[in-house]
Amino acid sequence: MKSRLTATIFLCLVLLPMAFATEWGQIEDVSFGVGSFTEHINQVQIDRAGSRNSFDLTPMLSANMEWAFNESFSLIPEFAITLPESGRDPNIKRFSYFFLADGAYKLKTESSGIIYFLAGGGLALKTLSSSGGSETLQNGTGTASFPLPDGSSTSRNLVLDFGIKYKSNYDFSVLGKGMVYNLSSSRNRSFSFMMGVNWHWDLFADARVKTNQRNRIKREEKDWIIKNK
Amino acid sequence: MDYKKQVALLLMLLSTQVWSFTFNNSVGASFENDEVRVDVSNQTCSQLGITQSELLSLAGEAVNIYWNSVHTSRLELTKGSIVSTSSLFRTxxxxxxxxxxxxxxPDLIVPSGILxxxxxxxxxxxxxxVLALTVPNNISGxxxxxxxxxxxxxxxxxxxxKSREEKISILAHEIGHAIGxxxxxxxDSLMFHLSIDTRQALGWDDIDGVTYLYPSEQPLGGCGSIENQNSKSGFLIGLLLTFFLGSSIRSFKFQRPRIA
Incomplete structure (x- = not known):
């Protein structure tokens, strides 16, 4: 039931706008970013004294595309991945990756930058892998050999996300985004956070100019027809 | 440019975190069901100063505070009941x-779940x-x-x-062994070999370990409610309805929005 609810919210927030996006709008720009990812905020013990995690700096790369419906609203699909990291045992590797799609409300500021208010959802995946072997560790009053995992395992979670982005006139933006895992479950609901800097490339500027011209001509033709009826 | 300095600063701040977790059996065995019961034997605990009911209550807190909190794991441990067992479990x-x-x-094999x-x-x-011992004693493949x-x-x-909190963390540690x-x-991890009185939550090793053995499988699997209630078809119907709704709305004549 909880999963169905999460899936339904996911569908409404992500797939429905995407269905519209294929009919309307156009690509505003493409951007690539670097940042950091903090997982499980305040839920992980990080030292013997009992402190919990607040802010991690797990390196992250991202790529996204802005699909503008109009001056105020956009859809921004995004792929992000944390850099694979080695464990205390160098054989254990771990990384997370995300497929997200955010709706964005854009607010132009007086300094002519743009503030984006973001909300959406997607899929968060985490892969853990190791090539096997064993580790001798303390066990009771002696030691024992404990096997290490041999293979990989990937977890998948639907997530809802919300955030804010400021895009300056210099083709870069700064972004902060929170993610909610298992929204409908009080048992293991969790919050994560990503922040970063993105560089934007207006790869489709020429195409957009042509589309705008074509749309303007169509509108003018339509207005002319209505006016002369 | 200013943003180049910002990136340089960001890269300087990046750090590499470390993890390691192990199994207690060579095959990496795990419970097949997403939901696993934790029961308590009805054999008395004469020296612990607690009743079976109290022990069960501690076990319930142990699973909720620790193992059930992992968002990337599909495993849900549930507080079971006091079950009747042979006196051999005590001796x-x-x-x-x-x-x-x-x-x-062979006389102490647990047929299902955790005892x-x-x-x-x-x-x-x-x-x-030695505070406690755990053996996953019923493994098939x-x-x-x-x-x-x-x-x-x-x-x-x-x-x-031990304090109540430490008893809970000790039980949670043993339950960690019980799930593999x-x-x-x-x-900093619960699965460290010593009990620590400042234990409050799972560490990264614990989270990665339970995620490796019991990865969440949303949206179509993993959560028991989807599998058990046969709602996979419901989800697919929802998917189709969403696209149908999207297509229907699109078929109306909207004024194409102006793009600057």
Whole structure:
């Protein structure tokens, strides 16, 4: 039931706008970013004294595309991945990756930058892998050999996300985004956070100019027809 | 440019975190079901100073505070009940022969789920420092069917003198073994070999270990409600309806928005 609810919210927030996006709008720009990812905020013990995690700096790369419906609203699909990291045992590797799609409300500021208010959802995946072997560790009053995992395992979670982005006139933006895992479950609901800097490339500027011209001509033709009826 | 300086600063701040977790069996066995019960034996715990009901209550808190909180894991441990068991669970060794390697005692096989019992056998607890022992003693291939946790109930046990919070974390540690995890080499993790009185939450090793063995499989699998309620078809119908709704709305004549 909880999963169905999460899936339904996911569908409404992500797939429905995407269905519209294929009919309307156009690509505003493409951007690539670097940042950091903090997982499980305040839920992980990080030292013997009992402190919990607040802010991690797990390196992250991202790529996204802005699909503008109009001056105020956009859809921004995004792929992000944390850099694979080695464990205390160098054989254990771990990384997370995300497929997200955010709706964005854009607010132009007086300094002519743009503030984006973001909300959406997607899929968060985490892969853990190791090539096997064993580790001798303390066990009771002696030691024992404990096997290490041999293979990989990937977890998948639907997530809802919300955030804010400021895009300056210099083709870069700064972004902060929170993610909610298992929204409908009080048992293991969790919050994560990503922040970063993105560089934007207006790869489709020429195409957009042509589309705008074509749309303007169509509108003018339509207005002319209505006016002369 | 200013933003180049910002990136340089960001890169300087990046750090690499470290993890390590182990299993307690060579096949990486795990429970097949997403939901696993934790029961308590009805055999008395005469030296622990707590009743079976209290022990069950501690076990319930242990699973909720620790293992059930992992967002990337599909495993849900549930507080079971006090179940009737043979008196051998109180008196017998957990292994036939030595503890390492352990050949599970056939008289103490747990048919399903996790069973906690108090035990006084000297072979199990050669030292008073050993608070508890756990053996996943019912494994078929890589499938874990049952696991047994024995709490040291000898007169000189150190479990009884621990605070309530530490008792909960000790039980959570043993439940970690019962679901297939081995020890972690670092003291910020619950699966570290020693009990620490400042334990409050799982560490990274614990989270990665339970995620590896029991990865969440949203949106179509993993959550018991989807599988058990046969709602996979419901989800697909929802998917189709969403696209149908999207297509229907699109078929209306909207004024194409102006793009600057």
């Amino acid at each position: 017998d060794p957990i292994c036939s022969g030595s503890l390492n390697p352990c050949i599970p005692n 906690i019992a108090c035990n006084t056998n000297a072979a199990n607890f050669a030292s008073t420092a 890589d499938k874990l069917n049952g696991a047994l946790i024995l709490i040291n109930d000898n007169a000189s046990n150190q479990f009884a003198g 995890l081995g020890h972690s080499p670092v003291d």
